[in-house]
Amino acid sequence: MFESEYDVIVVGAGHAGSEAAAAAANMGSKTLLVTMNLQNIAQMSCNPAMGGIAKGQILREIDAMGGYSGLVSDTSAIQFKMLNKSKGPAMWSPRVQSDRMMFAEHWRLRLEQTPNLDFYQEMVAGLILEGNELKGVRTSLGLEIRAKSVVLTNGTFLNGLIHIGDKNFGGGRAGERAATGITKDLVDVGFESGRMKTGTPPRVDGRSLDYSKMMEQPGDDVPSKFSFLDETQPLKKQRSCYMTYTSPEVHEILKDGFERSPMFNGRIQSIGPRYCPSIEDKINRFADKDRHQLFVEPEGWNTVEVYVNGFSTSLPEDVQFKALRSVAGFENVKFFRPGYAIEYDYFPPTQLKHTLETKLVDGLYFAGQINGTTGYEEAACQGLMAGINAALKVQEKEEFIIKRNEAYIGVLIDDLITKGTEEPYRMFTSRAEYRTLLRQDNADFRLTERSYKLGLASEERMRKMEEKKEKSSDFVNFLKNKSVSHEDANPILEANNSSPMKQSDKIFKIFSRPNITMDDVRNFPGVEEYIQENNLNTEILEQTEIQVKYSGYIEKEKNNADKLNRLEDVKIPNSFDYSKIKSMSFEAREKLNKIQPTSISQASRISGVSPNDISVLLVYMGR
Incomplete structure (x- = not known):
């Protein structure tokens, strides 16, 4: 049945598996998606909704990179809300209520229309490993399917146990059996595993x-x-x-x-x-x-x-x-x-690289709840990144890593890899130290060009992003150069309880006032004409307003991010032996040897590693 070798096999077709399969296939890799039930692709196991605080930002980032979650969420939505609209734009978070059946149907149809992607319905019962070398997967029927790389996205299915009161029974989700075999294979190779719990309402x-x-x-x-x-x-x-x-x-x-x-x-x-x-x-x-x-x-x-x-x-x-x-x-x-609770196996994510490839087995990637996360959006973005990197690995191309100052996706993965998690990890805006840069409105500016260069984001996405960026930049420059007289401005300023002007001033400066909105600015002479002549849509107007009002905050965060990146550029050699640096604390040496950070910046974020330990490490490395 499977005579030829696949480039990428994705195990599990939840939100992580679906994005992983789509990404790998769209990047030209021969991909197989294996799941226990093809009728349940991208099933919403818990609440019928996508997005929310910080999660909405992740979903927009997935879309900006050419993933499918945003498109499917739009076509299956029954309600839309922008949360936190009363706060600054860094906090704005889109959320949709979804039609559960339509969501799964649209996901399956999109996957079926994706070139290079095959499907197979059966339980994967183990991995084909020769020593620590990955060769493929083994199914419950005993089939061996060969692959150059494998992405595990098992969700809550690994040795899943459902609890309702004093009753419990094996299962990965209501009405579906648990998956067995994979945990044992991984533990036998040397992986550390644990158990987590989640639950769902009636x-x-x-x-x-x-x-x-x-x-x-x-x-x-x-x-x-x-x-x-x-x-x-x-x-x-x-x-x-x-x-x-x-x-x-x-x-x-x-x-x-x-x-x-x-x-x-x-x-x-x-x-x-x-x-x-x-x-x-x-x-x-x-x-x-x-x-x-x-x-x-x-x-x-x-x-x-x-x-x-x-x-x-x-x-x-x-x-x-x-x-x-x-x-x-x-x-x-x-x-x-x-309602019920479910316990399942997970693998502490400190055992992974930033690409989501495991440190122990070359070509093996983990994404989603197997890494200790909770939430559709957290799973989907990991699947996207694992699928991208599995395809790049097979194609012998450079790995793709997103930094903390580039996306919530980068924050999530860095948190998992660097800090690990002992409880289900959920994304919040407070986890991102550069959240003014990582807004939902500019995810395309941040990520589309990088994804386009990978061959994932389409030409259409790239063209739309460039047009939006150019038009919003030109409009900002127009506002910086266009003046308005105090006679024209003062009636609008007074209506908004803003101090009147004594002489003409640039519209940009007036617009920067906290209680002046785009609707007010459109009443200044020449502004509405510019908007109409240049065909500026709501998205461009919103982007322009944010750039004007928050320019100072954005510039400050960019400077801070540049400082972070300078530390990120100080690389630590692979398999560096921290135990020989006796002037570091014992805890720091132990944690650093276990996690093996790739840069000084990552090392500084590890729990138990003090600023003094980092100073010692910098001196030791000649910095």
Whole structure:
């Protein structure tokens, strides 16, 4: 069946696997996507939504590089929101509510239309290894499929164990079996493994809910979209979500079931996501709160299935049901399925290089929850990077690494590789020290040209990015050179409680004032005419406004990033032996020998390595 050798085999077709397969195939590598069920490609295992705080930035970065997640999110969206719009643009984060079935369908259709990509449905039960040399994968039917590189994106399936109250059973997701064999092969080679936990809420029948008792949560009045391409369009109609609350009565019902909860009776030993806790964990950790928000999210345009966001739980199904029936609007709720917790194997990501290739086995890449992350977007961007680097490796080309000051993707991977994680890792804007540079609006400026040079981003993407950059730059220069008289400006300034002018001044300077907007500037003589003549769209106007208002902050962060990059350029030789530098602390030597950083900058970010240790290392290296 598989006579010839593949360039890249991707194991698993979740968000990481789908992006990995698309990237490798689009870069010209002969690629095989192997998954346990082809009907569940890019399945939304948890909430039916994409994007959100920091996650929306990641999704725009994936799109800017030619990945598919943004396009699929746009074509399957039922609601769009730009979160944090009241804050500065570094915090703006796009999010869509998705049609779950449509999302998976569109992903599969896009993959099927991708050249160089084959599919096969079966469980991968192990790796073909000759010593530490990778030769391919072995399936549960005993088939051996040869490959030059392999990307593992197993999600929650590796020895997955599902918990509902005092019941547990093997599974990688509701209704699907766990994957076995791979963990043993990797541990036998010398990999360190661990266990993590995540959970999901009940799914309920929307026809049994009383929405009049809840608060409606509509989408934006003027919705935007994820993809920078014109292939997708903003939504013209949207579905609302709703919000309700738990209560002291609900909490008491849940507490009565705690002794049967696997979280509290010791059956679950592994650590769950800190920032997406179960409802029982919230009640336990935040005992002073007498209510918690629940977001009632439709699963699609036409289905009646509803996702109860905020009620993730592994309590017994009868406790879940009784408690939820005490929530306002849920008095007559009918369950489609109860919530559950799932434990699964992961591999501490300090065992990887920045390319997501493992240090122990050449040509083997890990992406997604196998690395200890949580979230569709975190998984998808890792898949994209692993797919790119697997293809480059086979093509004997230079590896592709994104730095911390270049993208949230770079922050995420550097955090994983350098610091590791002992709990499911989730991206936040606070993790990025250069978030003013890493905005959702300029992901194409930052990444499209680099991806185009790889052969991944299309000619169309490159052309659109160059046009946007040129037009916004020209408009900024126009505003810097165009003056406005105080007679024309003062009525607008006074209407915005801004100090009046005594003489003419450049529009750029006036626009820099905090309470003056693009709508105000368009009323100055000559500005609207310039916009119309040059056919400037909303995206270009927004980009121009950000460049004018935040130019000082952006310049400051660029300078800081340049300092970081100077340390990044101080490379550390491979397999450097830190144990011989006795003037360093023992902890620093131990951590540095384990992680083997590639640069002084990376070494400085390792937990337990002090500024003094870095100074010693710089002196030792002649710096």
